[in-house]
Amino acid sequence: MTTFAPPVRSGPSRAGRTLHAGPLAYAILVVAVLFSAFPFYWTIVAASRSNADLAKVPPALLPGPHLMRNFEAVLEEADIGKALLNSLLVSGSITLGTVLCCTLAGFAFAKLRFRGRGALLAVTVGTMMIPPQLGVIPLFMLIAELGWVNQLQSVILPGLVSAFGVFFMRQYLAQSLPDELIEAARVDGASTARIFWSIVVPIARPGMAVLGLLTFMAAWNDFFWPVVALSSSEPTVQVALRQLGGGYVHDQSVIMAGTLLGTLPVLLVFGLLGRQIVGGIMQGAVKG
Numbered sequence: 385m386t387t388f389a390p391p392v393r394s395g396p397s398r399a400g401r402t403l404h405a406g407p408l409a410y411a412i413l414v415v416a417v418l419f420s421a422f423p424f425y426w427t428i429v430a431a432s433r434s435n436a437d438l439a440k441v442p443p444a445l446l447p448g449p450h451l452m453r454n455f456e457a458v459l460e461e462a463d464i465g466k467a468l469l470n471s472l473l474v475s476g477s478i479t480l481g482t483v484l485c486c487t488l489a490g491f492a493f494a495k496l497r498f499r500g501r502g503a504l505l506a507v508t509v510g511t512m513m514i515p516p517q518l519g520v521i522p523l524f525m526l527i528a529e530l531g532w533v534n535q536l537q538s539v540i541l542p543g544l545v546s547a548f549g550v551f552f553m554r555q556y557l558a559q560s561l562p563d564e565l566i567e568a569a570r571v572d573g574a575s576t577a578r579i580f581w582s583i584v585v586p587i588a589r590p591g592m593a594v595l596g597l598l599t600f601m602a603a604w605n606d607f608f609w610p611v612v613a614l615s616s617s618e619p620t621v622q623v624a625l626r627q628l629g630g631g632y633v634h635d636q637s638v639i640m641a642g643t644l645l646g647t648l649p650v651l652l653v654f655g656l657l658g659r660q661i662v663g664g665i666m667q668g669a670v671k672g
Contacts, residue, residue, distance in 0.1 A: 471646075
């Protein structure tokens with residue numbers, strides 16, 4: 385008996401068809417990129433000009449020849465090297481602690497069964513509604529009793545975990561981590577710690593990268609608590625920047641040069657973690 389196979393389509397199917405953006409989509413993307421990149425470009429222009437150039441109307445729109453001179457003024461007016469090192473230590477420690485602690489807590493709230501889980505999660509999420517400024521005075525009294533004023537641990541330890549990070553990782557793991565995978569590991573005799581390091585961490589890597597990026601940027605740009613807990617002798621970048629451009633007339637070009645120096649590490653971290661985020665998302669999309 386002869387059987388006939390159904391005809392095979394020569395062209396791509398609708399589900400597998402590659403979609404191409406039209407000219408309007410590209411135009412919108414170009415405009416969005418220009419608007420997003422203009423503040424950073426203007427920082428470069430202002431950092432390479434003199435204060436008199438910035439006061440002209442209309443202002444200069446191209447970089448000038450004074451970038452290195454403004455960098456030298458930044459190094460003379462503030463200990464920006466020590467501030468960059470302190471900010472890197474503070475932001476890196478807070479990022480590592482937040483990613484680890486929040487991933488552990490998120491895994492516990494998402495997949496482990498224990499008494500009071502819902503109430504503890506509600507209390508954790510509820511703390512997000514309390515303004516951080518309300519806790520400044522009792523927190524400063526605590527670090528004063530511990531003798532941590534003007535020491536980096538006074539800035540690092542309060543930020544090692546966040547309610548947002550716990551909720552974020554809980555939601556991520558609840559959707560991306562199958563219960564069957566954990567049950568199979570239990571059947572094979574894996575402990576909870578082994579399940580976390582061997583199963584949870586690889587699956588949660590894209591979410592951990594997103595949380596790490598957001599945490600690093602928030603810790604690097606934080607000004608309010610570091611300016612309370614630290615002095616000019618042990619500054620972070622944001623505390624050191626307030627020392628720039630002093631005098632009767634503020635030198636905006638020196639301030640923008642310091643801002644440019646303080647922005648470069650954030651761009652580097654964004655470039656490193658941005659590739660990890662995109663790679664993890666694409667890998668998860670392929671595996672389905």
